[in-house]
Amino acid sequence: MSEPTEASEPSETGGAAATAARGAQLLGGEDFSFAAAIGGPRGFVESILPGLVFVVAYITVGGFQVPVIASVVVVVAMVAARLIQRTPVTQALSGVLGVALGAVWAWRSGDAGEYFLPGLWINAAYLAAVLITMIVGWPVVGIAVGLLRGLGTSWRKDRALRRRMQLATAVLAATFLLRLVVQVPLYMSDNVAALGTAKLAMGVPLFALSLWVMWLLVGSVGRPQAARDQPQQT
Structure with missing residues (x-):
């Protein structure tokens, strides 16, 4: 089984690099671990805590200043804790950009709902980029699996494999689309508490x-038959 690695996901704006690296590593592996995912x-705690604190502060206190300040303080505290413990700060820092962008956006507008706007734009950009890779016939999942498993571009010569790579990439696109379908109406209706809750649920768990x-869909591609016959680890 793959060992869990400490890396924060997603905040869409901040954890992109960590998320992509972790996802690629798991897609290229012989088994799957939800703990690693x-x-x-x-x-996991570092990825959800700033958003959770923001939502709780908004529900209990209201306004935009206290929720924004609280989420920023949490991020700073997480980074400081890793520095004190002399553990890699990359995991905590990966969410700093997302929180910073949201905080600046909300503070400038004076609207707590604007805290979530950068994440919506980033999801839209990710969706567009993934769809483009599918349209041009180079689905991003296929590229990643080909590189990680030493297949190069050989998978493109097999129609069945191409379809599997397209389908797996469509799942990725659907993730970004679902976030937008659910969260944009909540943003437009200024339902900040529900939007924050949806963002948390559709972050790490959905990912x-x-x-x-x-x-x-692609776990058996490029693996020997004996490895395919082994029980899958989750």
């Missing part, structure tokens, strides 16, 4: 589920 216990489905 969520970034390990500490990575891990989507990654598992993608792995089921």
